[in-house]
Amino acid sequence: MLTKRIIACLDIKDGRTVKGTSFIQLKDAGDPIELAEAYAKQGVDELVFLDISATNEKRKTLADLIKKIAARIDIPFTVGGGISSVEDAAPLLDAGADKVSINSAAVKNPELINDISNAFGSQFLVLAIDARKIENQWAVHTHGGTRSTDKKLFSWAKEGQERGAGEILFTSMDHDGTKNGFANDPLKKLNELLQIPLIASGGAGLPFHFAEAFTLGKADAALAASVFHFGEIKIPELKLFLKNNQIPIRLQL
Amino acid sequence: MKIAVIKYNAGNIRSVAFALERLNMNFEITDDPEKIGSADKVIFPGVGEASTTMKYLKEKKLNQLIVSLKQPVLGICLGMQLMCKFSEENSTACLGIFDEEVKKFKPDNNHKVPHMGWNSLQLNSNWLNNTLQDQFVYFVHSYYVPVNSLTSATTNYINPFSAAMKKNNFYAVQFHPEKSADAGKMVLESFLKIS
Numbered sequence: 001m002l003t004k005r006i007i008a009c010l011d012i013k014d015g016r017t018v019k020g021t022s023f024i025q026l027k028d029a030g031d032p033i034e035l036a037e038a039y040a041k042q043g044v045d046e047l048v049f050l051d052i053s054a055t056n057e058k059r060k061t062l063a064d065l066i067k068k069i070a071a072r073i074d075i076p077f078t079v080g081g082g083i084s085s086v087e088d089a090a091p092l093l094d095a096g097a098d099k100v101s102i103n104s105a106a107v108k109n110p111e112l113i114n115d116i117s118n119a120f121g122s123q124f125l126v127l128a129i130d131a132r133k134i135e136n137q138w139a140v141h142t143h144g145g146t147r148s149t150d151k152k153l154f155s156w157a158k159e160g161q162e163r164g165a166g167e168i169l170f171t172s173m174d175h176d177g178t179k180n181g182f183a184n185d186p187l188k189k190l191n192e193l194l195q196i197p198l199i200a201s202g203g204a205g206l207p208f209h210f211a212e213a214f215t216l217g218k219a220d221a222a223l224a225a226s227v228f229h230f231g232e233i234k235i236p237e238l239k240l241f242l243k244n245n246q247i248p249i250r251l252q253l
Numbered sequence: 254m255k256i257a258v259i260k261y262n263a264g265n266i267r268s269v270a271f272a273l274e275r276l277n278m279n280f281e282i283t284d285d286p287e288k289i290g291s292a293d294k295v296i297f298p299g300v301g302e303a304s305t306t307m308k309y310l311k312e313k314k315l316n317q318l319i320v321s322l323k324q325p326v327l328g329i330c331l332g333m334q335l336m337c338k339f340s341e342e343n344s345t346a347c348l349g350i351f352d353e354e355v356k357k358f359k360p361d362n363n364h365k366v367p368h369m370g371w372n373s374l375q376l377n378s379n380w381l382n383n384t385l386q387d388q389f390v391y392f393v394h395s396y397y398v399p400v401n402s403l404t405s406a407t408t409n410y411i412n413p414f415s416a417a418m419k420k421n422n423f424y425a426v427q428f429h430p431e432k433s434a435d436a437g438k439m440v441l442e443s444f445l446k447i448s
Contacts, residue, residue, distance in 0.1 A: 002370050002371070003371045004370075074275065074432065098268075121302070123367055123369065194365075220365070
């Protein structure tokens with residue numbers, strides 16, 4: 001049976017992980033490769049590296065970092081942050097990334113979804129959407145959630161699928177950081193709307209929340225960052241909890 | 254042992270190379286028929302679309318070379334599908350090592366396509382290490398090879414399909430061992446141990 005995926009997200013700035021970690025003793029907690037390896041060993045199913053470097057100059061070193069990560073990590077991983085053209089995506093995929101994710105650049109230029117998907121195949125492309133509920137509408141935001149747009153979550157996700165996105169990564173800004181659980185209602189609605197896999201993001205605080213994202217939200221995968229980095233939720237324990245709650249999940253060999 | 258990884262326009266060659274490096278294997282990524290022909294083991298990776306890839310293989314005359322190989326050959330993902338007779342993906346005539354037709358998954362309310370993520374193996378052949386029974390490996394594909402007499406491992410998604418196959422010196426897996434953590438490593442080791 002196809003299992004639900006648990007995804008850990010690492011923010012990268014100038015080649016270093018941004019948030020510290022206390023979930024495991026690392027020689028260098030700022031080293032994304034060491035952290036990624038530790039997650040892979042713990043049984044995480046996928047990794048996302050989000051580059052939040054301020055300048056394009058610093059971003060150019062990203063491909064080198066990706067190459068080092070791909071050499072060491074034996075699970076699939078996605079790279080996102082600042083990709084706004086096929087030319088931006090190509091060196092990352094060449095370096096060994098399994099997928100790239102795009103967000104603000106796709107809102108600004110939706111053709112980008114078609115371009116990347118046509119160039120590499122839709123399985124290489126994740127469309128990330130940040131949205132918050134304003135007057136009963138899920139409004140899409142860009143630039144790390146700082147700018148509101150005219151786009152609405154459901155129509156934008158559908159358009160993304162039609163343009164060739166291979167997966168949708170939906171972050172509810174209303175839930176992000178609350179640790180009160182994922183946005184299960186819009187997730188469920190997205191799942192009914194989409195034929196491509198759906199990743200839930202924002203709101204994880206307890207193992208139970210992951211179970212809800214899969215049972216109530218019907219998500220195919222659930223992503224978290226800080227609860228993993230700070231050891232509040234440990235991946236082996238989370239996976240065992242989900243397994244014991246009849247959620248199809250991969251346990252380590 | 255000399256390993257040749259067939260060089261062509263496939264998406265996952267670097268990932269396969271990294272997996273071999275992690276196993277401390279000596280390998281060469283090459284489209285030189287002589288080097289491929291004289292290697293002890295050949296790996297035929299693949300991510301992409303069937304018809305454009307077959308066209309490329311024909312241009313480079315790699316199609317004739319692959320079917321004529323006598324040493325153990327491992328096809329991965331699209332590599333496995335191209336080893337079949339025909340693919341529904343843009344109605345493509347393939348290499349014909351396996352006498353099978355590659356079909357497209359039909360999505361339903363509970364199953365999305367592509368089949369993407371970790372799914373388990375049921376073994377019915379002994380070239381794969383026994384401890385891989387019920388273990389999870391990573392899949393990304395929209396087309397599949399139906400279960401047949403040469404199926405070495407089965408996985409269920411919408412319907413049971415061939416996760417691995419074997420015919421004479423030709424071995425094939427639908428999943429990505431290079432992305433399947435320790436289970437994937439074991440699959441590669443199983444193949445590399447074949448004499």
